[in-house]
Amino acid sequence: MQIATKEHTAVEMVKAALEKAKQYEDYHVFVSLNEEIALKKAAEIDAKIKKGENPGRLAGVPYACKDNFLSKEGNTTASSKILEPFKSPITATAIKKLEDEGAIMIGRTNMDSFAHGSSTENSYFGPTKNAHDKTRVAGGSSGGSAVAVALGIVPFATGTDTGGSIRQPASFNGVYGIKPTYGTISRYGVVAMASSTDCIGFFADSAEDLDLLMDICAGQDPYDMTTLPDYYTEEAPHSFNKVGVIKDFDLSKVDPEIKAAFDHKLETLKSMGMEVVELDMPALKYALAVYYIIVPAEISSNLSRHDGIRYGYRNEEAKSLDEVYGKSRNDGFMPENKRRIMIGNFVLSSGFYDAYYNKAQKARTVIIKQYEDAFKKCDFILTPVTPNPAFKLGEHTSDPVSMYLEDIMSVPLNLAGIPGVAIPAGETKDSISLGVQLVGPRRSDKALLKVAADIAKQEEK
């Protein structure tokens, strides 16, 4: 990543990024830009450099921030109406760590409202377009962040991954993305979706850049009791040499071009001397159903805080307290938010709790066990990220289940709390970007990024 120097100033870098952001306005990458504050911060970095002070490991690097990270620049809306007026009085720990190293947020990126979705079409502000084909979706929910990196507006962007929301848009747009081990990066100051699977991660152009960002952001935070002590910075990466492939991985039908991209990547790994191990993981086909029980349950609970009382949007015509809740929430949430909240309340309600919610938590145990058994036989697993390449805008909007099915290969990791790295894997004959993911056991994030970097080096040969 290029950092600011005396010759190559932060102000120039930030100006260039802002210009590009405006040039690509029709992709709808950003929901807001922080022009004034970004340029002011850039000038401060340049002054530090001039004085010979340490400007940080990300000095003057412009970045794009998913709209669900709280910070004092602009409004944090989670691309929703109910948070449209919300100006955060606090800063997310991850943002603070990036900015302490000199990184500069140029704007907030579009996302599915509250990160509910796989295409960024559920944004209250309208969809983001795919970086390589404007008739197709950006993927989601961190669609804007993926496209910001893919279009070269910024060298990196933040994202959140609850069921694939970093890896899927990364592969739809041909960039690198990491979903870390659960608990690696503090979630303090990030709008909650599903607390047992939510993870903070990044998009970048290379595995080396992701490694630097992980190194900066990993670690325990007294404001997030679910953060692990920093295992990332200290640990030398293990050397991975056994790759697992899931025998019946065509969980749903995998597109032939994705299958070809997967096979090609496997050949690259073999040419690096990796041994291939076949895995039998039949329970993974239930992961999507498990996900769409547990996650809505947690959503229904987490999103109950948006009540029109303490912050955000309030319906002004409401005459009673009940009407304030009911009307503000009804106006403030998108249809997909409502589906998930209601499904959550369904699976948690008496009479259905055991058959759905508790059953899903038991199934989660079965899925975790299958990963544990798999990682006794191999160091990491290679799978596609999605069964199909980026779909057309509007293709799945009228059928929620068909949209959910696109998540079938990304959600199992989140249920198990294990890390995944999405890496580019060429493109279709129509120039649609493809990706595959490297999946490892807990705390193998650094080793996965090393494999990702080694693959890129091998492909350059």
Add this chain to the structure above:
Amino acid sequence: MEITREEIDHLAMLSNFSLTDNEAESLQSDLENIIGYISELKELDTEGVEPTYQVFEMENVWRDDEIQPQEADREALLALAPAAEDHQIKVPKVL
């Protein structure tokens, strides 16, 4: 799985949504499809399996019970409310 209009109204009440009739109708068919899909989980044998409610490796993370200075003070928090008066958040009359 069939979801009745009454069940939709009950879930809307639990969710605190004042749905319009059109919204309730489309949610009814969406929820039927989604619940139909997630019901496939019944096939998986989970007899004797313990549930996993969370995947964090640690338990009981303690901190000292001390007040720490916070980035946002009372005024900053009150300023977020759609209506506030005399250091209190204002809502329509309850009783």
